[in-house]
Amino acid sequence: MSQGPRVVLGVGGGIAAYKACEVLRQLTESGHSVQVVPTVAALRFVGAATFEALSGHPVHTEVFDDVPEVPHVRIGQEADLVLVVPATANLLAKAAHGIADDLLTNTLLTARCPVMMVPAMHTEMWEHAATQDNVATLRGRGVVVTEPASGRLTGKDTGKGRLADPAEIVDLARLLLARRDALPRDLEGVRVVVSAGGTREPLDPVRYLGNRSSGKQGYALARTAAQRGARVTLVSAHTVGLPAPAGVDLVHAGTAEELRDAMHAASPNAGVVVMAAAVADFRPSTRAEYKIKKTDSDPDPVSLTRNPDILxxxxxxRAPGQVIVGFAAETGDSNADVLEHARAKLKRKGCDLLVVNAVGEGRAFETEDNAGWLLSADGGERPIELGSKAHMASDIWDAVAQLIQQ
Structure with missing residues (x-):
């Protein structure tokens, strides 16, 4: 079995319990040692054999199981993270009031590591005053209670209360394992607008000018801001199959001009604007009505028009007090290195912070990890060490939070 970080995966008794299997699979495949602690109700949705096969550990639900090992104390004491997926209204209530009537709730009381609870329930249950009070109580104690997603619930119902995407849950869990203070509620109530992805500029109905941006960094920024309490609008250009982050309002935009319109519409009332999208610098001057056919002769040259500088x-x-963050994907050349180009761009753009990525084969674009530098308008510069894009997002929001508090 893996000797990696030790995660206790608590599973509550809701229909979303089946998604905990995918969370478990992703954690174990990335080198984590996972002990599953379901409630009795959870085992009515997913059998113990499934959790045991995926984790490689036996599954218990009661404090009287395997008594010589004292599991109700030991499991929580030895964990590096306790992750509850799904956290039902019942589990949130028990955790908030210190009720310990099974193995999972006992584990929550003994854990001294980060605890992350991922809610899933019907909208009416999530919005009920009792649930909201319980969430506030838990967050006040340092428990990370994530924002639920919106979408299809059970039956024909839709609304807020859907479990976040398993990949998103794992991403946030890995972030907390790397840095236990990565998700404070320091952006509570702040309106945030983030752009992400790469724009596509049509040449004809089939072809376009674009770039290699996957949108992963912008989505990580939006996801992390929402979990730190912000009210987030994500303006998304083209991405590679990324699900909408939980707790985020998603607006789609294809071309640079569409992205420009969406950002201008969303930004006036925002406290923070982050331009993480990779906007094409140019677009074809004309768009062919029909697909351009391949012939024996050379094609006509493509005339280009400069796109607007949205940042x-x-x-x-910008409104008074609004914080604006830009991104720069740079390569060095014969005239200057990456940082010299970035310093000039920061001065030219006039934003408060500029995140600088040195791009190239296997760096920044289409990768899971990222590194770079964070430049500020007051002349400050600091490196952002290589880590997950969620980790970089957390570092950026730390800097933004400091500016807001000044």
């Missing part, structure tokens, strides 16, 4: 426009019209 500079947003800086020019």
């Amino acid at each position: 500079a426009e947003l800086v020019a019209v």
